[in-house]
Amino acid sequence: MRTMNETGVERSVGRQGELLLEVRDLRTYFHTFKGVVRAVDGVSFDVRRGEVLAVVGESGGGKSVTGFSVIRLIDDPGRIEGGQILFCGRDLMTLSESEMNRLRGSEIAMIFQDPMTSLNPVYTVGQQLEECFRLHTRMGRAERRRACVEQLRAVGIPNPEARLNNYPHQFSGGMRQRVVIAIALAADPKLIIADEPTTALDVTIQAQILRLMVRLVREQGRSLILVTHDLAVVAESADRVNVMYCGKIVESGDTRAIIDRSAHPYTDGLIRSIPSLEVDRRRLDTIPGIVPNMFELPEGCYFAPRCPRARDLCRVREPEPVEIAPGHAVSCHFPLEKSSSQREEVR
Amino acid sequence: MFQFIAKRLVQLLVVLFAVSLIVFVLTSVMGNPVYLMLRESATPEEVHAVTQALGLDKPLPVQYGIFVKNALSGNFGRSYMYHLSALSLIIERLPATLELVFVAVLLSAVVGIPCGVIAGAYPRSLFSKSVMSLSIAGISMPSFWIGMVMIYFFSLYLGLLPVSGRGEVGVFLGIRTSLATADGWAHILMPSVTLALGNVATIMRLTRAGMQENMKQDYIKFARSKGVSRFRLLFGHALKNTLIPVVTIFGLQLGSLIAFTTITETIFAWPGMGKLLIDAIHSADRPIVAAYILFVAVLFVFINFVVDILYVFIDPRIDLR
Numbered sequence: 179m180r181t182m183n184e185t186g187v188e189r190s191v192g193r194q195g196e197l198l199l200e201v202r203d204l205r206t207y208f209h210t211f212k213g214v215v216r217a218v219d220g221v222s223f224d225v226r227r228g229e230v231l232a233v234v235g236e237s238g239g240g241k242s243v244t245g246f247s248v249i250r251l252i253d254d255p256g257r258i259e260g261g262q263i264l265f266c267g268r269d270l271m272t273l274s275e276s277e278m279n280r281l282r283g284s285e286i287a288m289i290f291q292d293p294m295t296s297l298n299p300v301y302t303v304g305q306q307l308e309e310c311f312r313l314h315t316r317m318g319r320a321e322r323r324r325a326c327v328e329q330l331r332a333v334g335i336p337n338p339e340a341r342l343n344n345y346p347h348q349f350s351g352g353m354r355q356r357v358v359i360a361i362a363l364a365a366d367p368k369l370i371i372a373d374e375p376t377t378a379l380d381v382t383i384q385a386q387i388l389r390l391m392v393r394l395v396r397e398q399g400r401s402l403i404l405v406t407h408d409l410a411v412v413a414e415s416a417d418r419v420n421v422m423y424c425g426k427i428v429e430s431g432d433t434r435a436i437i438d439r440s441a442h443p444y445t446d447g448l449i450r451s452i453p454s455l456e457v458d459r460r461r462l463d464t465i466p467g468i469v470p471n472m473f474e475l476p477e478g479c480y481f482a483p484r485c486p487r488a489r490d491l492c493r494v495r496e497p498e499p500v501e502i503a504p505g506h507a508v509s510c511h512f513p514l515e516k517s518s519s520q521r522e523e524v525r
Numbered sequence: 526m527f528q529f530i531a532k533r534l535v536q537l538l539v540v541l542f543a544v545s546l547i548v549f550v551l552t553s554v555m556g557n558p559v560y561l562m563l564r565e566s567a568t569p570e571e572v573h574a575v576t577q578a579l580g581l582d583k584p585l586p587v588q589y590g591i592f593v594k595n596a597l598s599g600n601f602g603r604s605y606m607y608h609l610s611a612l613s614l615i616i617e618r619l620p621a622t623l624e625l626v627f628v629a630v631l632l633s634a635v636v637g638i639p640c641g642v643i644a645g646a647y648p649r650s651l652f653s654k655s656v657m658s659l660s661i662a663g664i665s666m667p668s669f670w671i672g673m674v675m676i677y678f679f680s681l682y683l684g685l686l687p688v689s690g691r692g693e694v695g696v697f698l699g700i701r702t703s704l705a706t707a708d709g710w711a712h713i714l715m716p717s718v719t720l721a722l723g724n725v726a727t728i729m730r731l732t733r734a735g736m737q738e739n740m741k742q743d744y745i746k747f748a749r750s751k752g753v754s755r756f757r758l759l760f761g762h763a764l765k766n767t768l769i770p771v772v773t774i775f776g777l778q779l780g781s782l783i784a785f786t787t788i789t790e791t792i793f794a795w796p797g798m799g800k801l802l803i804d805a806i807h808s809a810d811r812p813i814v815a816a817y818i819l820f821v822a823v824l825f826v827f828i829n830f831v832v833d834i835l836y837v838f839i840d841p842r843i844d845l846r
Binding site for chain 1: 744747748749751752753765839840841842
């Protein structure tokens with residue numbers, strides 16, 4: 179852990195590479211009968227080329243909606259109310275639906291949570307994969323077929339020629355997610371948004387699929403936004419982390435910095451609630467309380483009602499993001515300050 | 526596949542046996558055809574002679590036995606009225622009914638499915654709301670009434686379309702059909718719309734409901750994330766998943782369309798099977814009624830058989846076994 183810390187610092191210093199995606203003050207609201215849910219409320223972040231960005235938080239924190247907003251797949255009653263999504267310098271918010279469709283799949287692709295439902299049950303895997311090539315390349319029929327076989331082979335599906343003619347229900351969950359990954363990567367997109375890609379899978383294959391996905395992303399210098407609630411996944415694969423709570427980014431920074439020197443009490447709570455093999459404890463730490471009702475968000479800091487360190491100020495004024503170290507920002511009036519050695523003691 | 530077909534054939538035989546029994550019992554209580562066939566002043570001897578000639582003096586089970594024996598060899602008896610083979614009378618009228626049904630089915634598919642798809646994809650649109658209201662009207666208005674209203678409006682008031690009949694008949698691919706002539710089309714338009722209206726509405730609503738359900742599925746969103754166009758999304762990805770119930774209802778409707786053209790044919794004096802049946806019922810012409818109903822039963826079983834096979838092509842998860 180301690181040696182990793184140093185590499186973490188190195189990574190933060192070495193955060194170079196061209197900007198691929200800049201999200202500025204993104205606001206995605208859902209207009210329901212009961213009122214307006216501000217699922218994503220003023221979120222800003224960057225993704226560089228070749229970078230893996232994890233977006234973490236509890237359910238309902240706006241992680242997935244952030245991902246879907248970037249590729250502009252927000253359906254009624256949701257709407258992107260404002261903000262900029264600059265992709266390679268172009269503001270995606272200004273593109274028409276057909277311009278967006280040209281971009282989807284070829285520049286930005288998505289991997290969904292549940293491979294059981296994300297493939298169309300009435301088309302063969304080959305047809306669904308081929309569709310990508312048909313939409314985004316000028317390949318001929320035979321060429322497309324070869325590319326499909328190649329693509330299935332790349333995600334580790336045995337006997338790809340024969341498997342092309344199979345339907346999704348003839349694949350296991352893990353194999354289907356491999357197919358989904360193959361489809362997402364088919365047209366060589368620069369950015370992949372993975373929405374909880376391993377959550378619906380059998381625990382035994384989660385790591386396999388995650389590693390496969392991250393390897394394929396990194397090999398080609400692609401970027402990945404990895405939406406997840408699993409910090410183990412984050413620690414293993416992400417370069418940077420955005421922690422989201424109630425539609426806002428409460429802390430962001432390099433993975434090691436977030437895990438070893440988390441400054442926001444919420445992040446700290448998330449990390450403490452991971453079971454540890456090294457330390458034997460009867461009860462796992464939890465964050466007290468539940469995520470507040472999105473219709474009646476508390477005044478001041480949204481986390482204050484659940485925060486062990488909350489003071490009067492927290493219940494009145496909303497904290498602004500502050501950079502506490504290079505590349506490490508936190509929105510908290512009273513951030514935690516501790517070194518990784520203290521963390522070990524706490525554990 | 527072979528097993529499936531064999532099983533279906535056995536089912537067909539069972540259905541036919543049951544239907545024939547019902548038909549026979551019902552037609553035997555329908556009235557005595559003898560009195561309809563003879564003059565009013567016929568003597569008891571004459572009545573007796575005709576009853577004997579028709580085999581109506583024998584006990585009912587024996588009559589049924591004879592009927593089945595003849596039916597198995599394709600002989601449904603001679604019509605009491607026309608003195609012709611009942612089956613050939615029906616077959617002769619079949620093209621007129623089938624062309625009517627064909628146009629009606631075409632209308633249900635060509636109008637019903639696309640309207641349903643679009644209404645289902647945009648459920649809050651004005652189009653969707655009008656489709657819903659119109660389809661309620663289409664389902665709830667009785668077809669005989671619509672037929673008469675259309676005759677009044679288009680034929681009598683506007684004078685655009687002929688009132689009744691089949692019009693000129695041309696020969697197309699060796700079949701005599703009114704679809705081969707312009708006059709025939711003018712004649713078939715109103716009856717087929719009358720016939721199709723309820724179906725169009727049903728298909729539309731069914732497609733709409735299925736589309737609404739399917740558009741929420743993850744695979745639609747995933748297809749969108751691939752950059753699939755709106756058109757392909759609706760008619761390629763979502764519609765195919767919606768088709769199973771639509772095809773089922775389509776099959777059932779096709780059967781009932783063929784069987785129940787009777788009303789439409791009566792209104793428009795269309796010389797099809799349905800009109801023949803109504804006339805036969807009026808004159809207690811048992812052989813025609815029996816042959817007609819058995820014929821329709823075979824059609825129903827056959828159509829459902831085709832529908833079952835279609836399932837496999839639409840949804841690969843369905844296994845015929």
